[in-house]
Amino acid sequence: MGKKLPKSLGTVRVPEQFQQVFIKAQEYVSRYFQNYKDNPKHGTIEISGERYILVRAASMSMEFFDLVISLYKNRGEKEAVNVAMGLLFDISHAVGKADAKAFHSKMKVFDPIEKLSAGPVHFAYSGWAFVDILPGSNPTPDENYYLIYDHPSSFEADAWLRHSRRAKFPVCIMNAGYSSGWCEESFGIPLVAVEIECRARGDKHCRFIMATPAKIEEYITKYSVKFHPIREKAEGLLIPEFFQRKRIEEELKKAQQELEERVKERTAELSKINLQLKREISERRQIEEALRQSEEKFRTLFEDSRDAIYITTREGNFIDANQSALDLFGYTREEMTGVNARQLYVNPKDARRFQKEIEQKGFVRDFEVKLRKKDGTEMDCLFTATVRRANDGSVLAYQGIIRDITERKRQEEQLAYMATHDTLTGLPNRMLFNDRLNLELAHA
Structure with a gap:
């Protein structure tokens, strides 16, 4: 007989119609993380045979933004923030895809829905955030994919709040990148996530919308019209596009x-x-x-x-x-x-x-x-x-x-510029960075 599934969810909150599949995911993700070994004498941490590292949360959020802003102080805070967001999104999106692929293979998960449902639970166990998937979500493997969700304990927002700092922009860019990377790998369709409300900015939630690149603006606009308090903020949201070199x-x-x-x-x-x-x-x-x-x-x-x-x-x-x-x-x-x-x-x-x-x-x-x-x-x-x-x-x-x-x-220079610069930040080498990152992931 197989293991008895837990009766309730403790690591993720989802609408009732999704609970059974997430309960199942909770069981095998829990089993995965139970196989934990650390060996300080050799400087290693392993979970189910996979090598892991610990990274201090603030260094990948508030302190990272502070560093980039100081480096780009002559070019303005807005450009510095765009640079930081671009780098953090691409890194986290790539890590999310790679983690999902490795986890699915290790735990022999083949069904797309089960692959996706493991993501939020894995997210909680690995310390990124608790995930609360909201009613109205429609996670289908096609162009109509739509996910609206909160991260009540996002490590990025917490880093700002614990230092009594308030951001002028949504800070949970790695949460958005990792979650969209995991879901993209699970369903085999391009996905992007955008944080539309952020506790570090003074909002009530760290709330995200995930969709295909073709639909994301439409969903954000609909949300901003319905919820008037964020209407002005929604107009300035950045919608990342992962690794544009091929296009x-x-x-x-x-x-x-x-x-x-x-x-x-x-x-x-x-x-x-x-x-x-x-x-x-x-x-x-x-x-x-x-x-x-x-x-x-x-x-x-x-x-x-x-x-x-x-x-x-x-x-x-x-x-x-x-x-x-x-x-x-x-x-x-x-x-x-x-x-x-x-x-x-x-x-x-x-x-x-x-x-x-x-x-x-x-x-x-x-x-x-x-x-x-x-x-x-x-x-x-x-x-x-x-x-x-x-x-x-x-x-x-x-x-x-x-x-x-x-x-x-002029057109050739523009296209050449786009091939080596990020369209969101206007800075060089992001495509080269992404290309090398993909190469490293392919050999990982």
């Missing part, structure tokens, strides 16, 4: 593919124009005459192209430029004839570098420079151009396309 990399890859496709299309258009010009032009007079004679053949393509197409003499005087080129630099057609291309370079050295490369190779492709508009605005551009030569090999003209990549570079 950001996918977005960056997609953007790069789209840009490469557009570059191929523009290059094909330029190749057609270059081929046509090569057949008709051998010297400057021939260029001008050929342009007049072939106006009907390529003028539509020339003028309608969204890229800036130009032809200049070797000295930089403009022979022709399409409407896109005029729009790009802000000149009228009459003004452009009096402009020398060298005037458009922000750095004169780039003009000399361009001329040297195109005359050595006969072409340039994706030659990156900074150019200046008529109004002085600087922009990042790419040249793709070829040399026009006379029969004797002398240079008659340069012709090509100028693409404004200012916005593209």
Whole structure:
């Protein structure tokens, strides 16, 4: 016969319909923690064969926030708090997932509901907090997952209260991270938890809402509307997103593919124009005459192209430029004839570098420079151009396309920034930290 289950719950409080499954969880979590061994001579603590460590609660809450605020004092308290919260949430979320996985394996728990129900009991035994799951919770393994719960004895809030400190923000970020990490591992769906009321801030409860990232804001808004005293506070709540690197990399890859496709299309258009010009032009007079004679053949393509197409003499005087080129630099057609291309370079050295490369190779492709508009605005551009030569090999003209990549570079820099910075805190290295943390957990 199996062990007789306890008749009542002592380590967690749940609505009546969940009591039996939590009573069962209480039995095997209790059994897990009963197998406790410590050996100070070797500096080890083991529970059911797993190595544990003891950490003083205040050092991971109030004192941690104080330390980060002192380190970031020149950047303001708000940014420091965001940094601390981001680090604590990611660490605790990862630990919650790892603890859940190890516990389920050790105790041979396979049912998702039983996996989840062990979490609050484990939470109590490991000293994080007592858990009170409130009516209205709907812990289903799908997008409608919803859990509202209190931590009456959160170690984080207690650390502040025991030192007679009051926080300006909800402090139980590790409670939120660990509990959402455990439940995420149990149900196999992404989950996030947010503390919406906090005793350390002067509220009656340390209350949390847990849901999928797609639904969390909706649930918080509904709660804040219903309970007016927290309405203003709810507007400033931070909703963490755990380990965003993969999503950001996918977005960056997609953007790069789209840009490469557009570059191929523009290059094909330029190749057609270059081929046509090569057949008709051998010297400057021939260029001008050929342009007049072939106006009907390529003028539509020339003028309608969204890229800036130009032809200049070797000295930089403009022979022709399409409407896109005029729009790009802000000149009228009459003004452009009096402009020398060298005037458009922000750095004169780039003009000399361009001329040297195109005359050595006969072409340039994706030659990156900074150019200046008529109004002085600087922009990042790419040249793709070829040399026009006379029969004797002398240079008659340069012709090509100028693409404004200012916005593209801004987007690439933004995506690169997001790949190495936290969207909540704006600080570097969080993604690298998370990536290494995942790697360590995978090898644990």
